Structure formats: C-alpha cells, structure tokens
Amino acid sequence: MALADVLGLDSTVSDTERTLVVLRPSGGDIYALAVDRIHDHEELVVKPAAPAVMATGLYAGTTLADDGSPILLFDPAGLAQVGGVKLEVQERSARIAESPVAAAAKETPVLLFRGLDGGRRAMRLAVVDRIEEVAANCVRPGAGQLRVQLGEAILPLAGVNGALAADKVRLFRLNDGAHEIGYAFQEVIDLSVIGREVIQAASPGEVSGVTLIAGEPAELVDAHWLFAHHVGAGARAADQTCVPPPGRRRVDAEHAPADDRGGGLSPGLRGRRSRS
Numbered sequence: 720m721a722l723a724d725v726l727g728l729d730s731t732v733s734d735t736e737r738t739l740v741v742l743r744p745s746g747g748d749i750y751a752l753a754v755d756r757i758h759d760h761e762e763l764v765v766k767p768a769a770p771a772v773m774a775t776g777l778y779a780g781t782t783l784a785d786d787g788s789p790i791l792l793f794d795p796a797g798l799a800q801v802g803g804v805k806l807e808v809q810e811r812s813a814r815i816a817e818s819p820v821a822a823a824a825k826e827t828p829v830l831l832f833r834g835l836d837g838g839r840r841a842m843r844l845a846v847v848d849r850i851e852e853v854a855a856n857c858v859r860p861g862a863g864q865l866r867v868q869l870g871e872a873i874l875p876l877a878g879v880n881g882a883l884a885a886d887k888v889r890l891f892r893l894n895d896g897a898h899e900i901g902y903a904f905q906e907v908i909d910l911s912v913i914g915r916e917v918i919q920a921a922s923p924g925e926v927s928g929v930t931l932i933a934g935e936p937a938e939l940v941d942a943h944w945l946f947a948h949h950v951g952a953g954a955r956a957a958d959q960t961c962v963p964p965p966g967r968r969r970v971d972a973e974h975a976p977a978d979d980r981g982g983g984l985s986p987g988l989r990g991r992r993s994r995s
Contacts, residue, residue, distance in 0.1 A: 720802040721753040725777070730755055744796040750804050752795075762907050764830070764847045764891075765792055776801055783849055826912035829939075830891070831932055833905045835881030839937045840926075841913065842902070846942040848894040851901070852887050858903075864949065867901045875949035877925070878902040878940075893942060898950045902940075909933065 723730035737753040765780040768791060772778055779794035829841040857868040858876060867876040867890065877900055890901040917928040917939060927941035
C-alpha cells in the first residue's frame with residue numbers, strides 16, 4: 720500500500736524507487752507501507768489532535784518539532800483501514816469494543832520508561848509535554864535545587880535518582896497547565912495504560928504506588944507531588960516575600976523603629992520588642 724494513494728496525492732517517485740516501511744500496529748499484524756522517502760526517526764510524546772483531524776481515522780495525534788511547529792502522526796492501524804488492508808486485530812478489537820465490560824473499563828494512558836537508577840516507572844501521559852535532550856552542562860544546581868536550562872527557560876529538574884550521562888541528558892518536559900519542570904530518565908519503554916489495581920505507597924512522595932503494566936511491576940510517578948515539591952514551595956515563599964515600595968528600605972519587625980507618639984512600633988510593623 721502506498722501512502723500517496725491513501726492520501727490521494729500525486730507522487731513524482733516511481734513505485735520501484737519508493738521506500739518500504741514495515742508497520743506493526745498493536746496486536747501483531749504486519750503490513751508494508753510505501754513512502755517517497757524517510758527523513759529521520761526520533762522518540763516523541765503524542766497528544767490528541769483536533770477532533771476534526773482525529774475523525775479522519777488516519778492520525779494517532781500530534782506532537783511538536785524541535786522548532787515548536789506541530790506535526791501530525793499517522794496511525795498505522797488507521798492507514799491500513801482507510802487503505803483497504805484487512806488486519807485481524809481490527810476485527811477482534813471491534814468485537815471486544817462492543818462488549819459492556821470493555822466499555823465500562825477505565826484506563827489511564829501512561830508513558831512507560833526506565834529511570835536513571837534502572838527502575839521501571841510510569842508517568843501519566845497528560846502531564847508530559849514533550850521529550851527533550853540537552854547537553855550535560857545544561858544541568859546544574861541553582862537556587863537550592865538542581866535545574867536544567869531549556870532554551871530561554873530554566874526549570875527545576877526531578878528524577879535524578881542515579882548518575883547523569885556525561886554528554887547528553889534526556890528528560891520529560893512536564894506541564895501542569897501553570898508550571899513546567901523537567902524529569903530525567905534513561906529510556907522510553909512504551910506507551911501503555913493503567914487498568915489494574917494500584918498498590919499505594921506507604922507515604923506521600925515521588926512514587927505514588929506500584930502496579931502491573933505489560934505483565935511486569937512498574938512504579939507510578941506522582942506528578943502532583945512533583946509539582947508541589949519542586950515548584951509549590953518556591954512559589955509560596957515568593958508569595959510571602961514583602962517587597963517595600965520604591966525608595967523605602969525593608970524593615971524587619973524585630974528591629975523596627977519606635978513610633979514617636981507612644982514609643983511603640985510603627986503601625987503594620989508591630990512585633991516583639993527587647994527589654995533593656
């Protein structure tokens with residue numbers, strides 16, 4: 720099956736000059752897709768595209784290139800269906816989807832990865848904005864914690880529970896809608912879902928619990944705790960800082976000047992006074 724034919728595009732590349740890509744959608748079925756050329760390959764974090772785009776059945780979602788421009792990602796199973804290739808797994812999935820048990824199942828999409836310490840972990844896909852790779856010298860301590868420089872941004876860096884690579888550091892760029900942090904990792908294993916019971920951790924922390932994913936135990940990273948620990952404390956401290964108006968110096972309540980009218984502290988600066 721040729722990609723240009725599926726998309727209804729004219730191609731200047733002859734059938735004999737096209738490159739064959741062997742695709743294996745989830746389920747095990749294999750088919751070949753003819754493309755004009757291959758530019759590159761890389762690991763990406765995929766998020767849903769606009770409803771009108773997803774409704775075509777051709778796309779699995781969207782991601783961002785290094786320059787920030789959006790890229791649409793094809794769905795191998797969707798391409799096969801639109802192109803007329805019959806996959807056994809599609810027929811099985813259609814039958815399963817009709818069952819009430821499958822409809823009632825609640826599954827959370829996660830990104831399965833290996834941490835710097837070699838541990839098998841999972842992160843909720845909703846908070847992973849993208850995957851970054853930076854030079855090791857972009858990671859350094861600052862303002863009381865480890866931080867990473869990503870372009871013009873300096874983010875707190877979590878997940879450093881093992882040795883960082885000497886040349887390149889790979890990290891997830893996490894976003895909760897208001898703040899960003901980095902999370903260092905060793906390698907991405909797969910995209911998966913959590914549909915089983917989660918055994919909760921004994922105390923709050925970076926790991927919220929453990930469950931079976933693809934038949935093996937995996938620790939679940941608590942993104943809420945990460946943001947509260949690496950961003951929340953600093954944000955609260957900044958909110959409590961009193962900045963004096965221009966031209967006035969900051970005065971500590973302990974050493975505030977006495978009010979001429981009664982020997983007490985000036986209004987708004989009352990605190991403990993030392994006895995002579």
